Amino acid sequence: MLQYEGSIWRPPSEARSLILQATVGCSHNACIYCVSYKQKKFRVRGAEGIRHDLQQLSSGQKSRVKRVFLADGNALAMTTDEMADTLDVLSDELPRLQRVGTYAYARDVDSKSISELKQLHKKGLGIVYLGLETGDDDLLSWVRKGVSSRENAEACKKIRKACIPLSLTIILGLGGKEHSERHAKATAAALNEIDPEYVGALTLMTPPGTAIHEMVKRGEFRTMSSLEILRELRTIVADLELTSCIFRTNHASNYLPVRGTLNRDKERVLDTIDKVLEKGDLSSLRSSYLRGL
Ligand code: SF4
Known part of the structure; x- marks a missing residue:
C-alpha cells in the first residue's frame, strides 16, 4: 500500500495513472489562489523515493501500470539527472509503462536545454502540465506567479520543440x-x-x-x-x-x-x-x- 505525504493533486486526465511523489510540495508555493501545497516544504524524493514506493507494490500491480503521474506541484524542478534517474527506475520496474506525466513551473523548464528535455522525453516523459493561468503580465504579477507571460511562453515553446x-x-x-x-x-x-x-x-x-x-x-x-x-x-x-x-x-x-x-x-x-x-x-x-x- 502506497503512503503519500499530505494531500495529492493531479490533472483530471491522470485519474487512472499511478501517482508517485518524485517531489514533495511546490518549489514556488506563492500563488495567491493556491492552497495545494501550503503545508509542505519542497524537497526532492527522486529515484530513491520512487524505488522505495514501487517496492510497496506487488509484481502483479506493477505489471498493470501503463501511466504514471509524478507529483507533487512541479516534479520537473528536479535536475535533468534526477529526472532521468527517476524515469529509468520507472521503466525498469514497470514493464507495461507507456507514459509519464508531470506538472512543471516555467523556471523548471528554463533551467533545462532542449536536448535535455528531448533526452527526458526519450526516457518516457510523455506529457507536461503547466499552469499558464493568464497571458496578462499585470495579473501574473498580482497573483504572485513569479514568472512573466514571456517566460511562460518561452518555457512552453521549449517543451514543444522537445516534442513533449x-x-x-x-x-x-x-x-x-x-x-x-x-x-x-x-x-x-x-x-x-x-x-x-x-x-x-x-x-x-x-x-x-x-x-x-x-x-x-x-x-x-x-x-x-x-x-x-x-x-x-x-x-x-x-x-x-x-x-x-x-x-x-x-x-x-x-x-x-x-x-x-x-x-x-x-x-x-x-x-x-x-x-x-x-x-x-x-x-x-x-x-x-x-x-x-
Ligand atoms: S506554481 Fe502551481 S503549485 Fe506552485 S503555488 Fe503556484 S499554482 Fe500552486
Whole structure:
C-alpha cells in the first residue's frame, strides 16, 4: 500500500495513472489562489523515493501500470539527472509503462536545454502540465506567479520543440470583472503563440487558507458570476487560432463543461456557450455546491 505525504493533486486526465511523489510540495508555493501545497516544504524524493514506493507494490500491480503521474506541484524542478534517474527506475520496474506525466513551473523548464528535455522525453516523459493561468503580465504579477507571460511562453515553446506533448491550464475569473476582457484577450494571444496540444480551463476558486480568500473577505476582490465567467470563456474561445488543440472545461471548478478540438470545433463550442448566454439559463450550469465552493 502506497503512503503519500499530505494531500495529492493531479490533472483530471491522470485519474487512472499511478501517482508517485518524485517531489514533495511546490518549489514556488506563492500563488495567491493556491492552497495545494501550503503545508509542505519542497524537497526532492527522486529515484530513491520512487524505488522505495514501487517496492510497496506487488509484481502483479506493477505489471498493470501503463501511466504514471509524478507529483507533487512541479516534479520537473528536479535536475535533468534526477529526472532521468527517476524515469529509468520507472521503466525498469514497470514493464507495461507507456507514459509519464508531470506538472512543471516555467523556471523548471528554463533551467533545462532542449536536448535535455528531448533526452527526458526519450526516457518516457510523455506529457507536461503547466499552469499558464493568464497571458496578462499585470495579473501574473498580482497573483504572485513569479514568472512573466514571456517566460511562460518561452518555457512552453521549449517543451514543444522537445516534442513533449504540452497541456496548459488557464484560470477563468482570475482578473475579476474589472480585468476580464484584458485577461481573456491576453490569454488567447498567449495560447495562440504557444499552440499547445491540450488546454484545460479552470474557474477561480478562493478557498480558505489562500491570500485571495482574505482579499474576498476584505472586499478587495469580487469573484465573477457564472454568466460573467461564461462571457469571459466565450471571448477566449472566439480569439483562439490553434492548430489541433483539445480544449476542455471539464475540471470540477467550472460552471459549464465543454470539450472540442480547436480550431476545428470552434463554432460548436461557441454555440454551446451562446445558447446558455442567450437564455441566461443558469439551470444548465453546475451549481456552486457541485463546484465544491
Ligand atoms: S506554481 Fe502551481 S503549485 Fe506552485 S503555488 Fe503556484 S499554482 Fe500552486
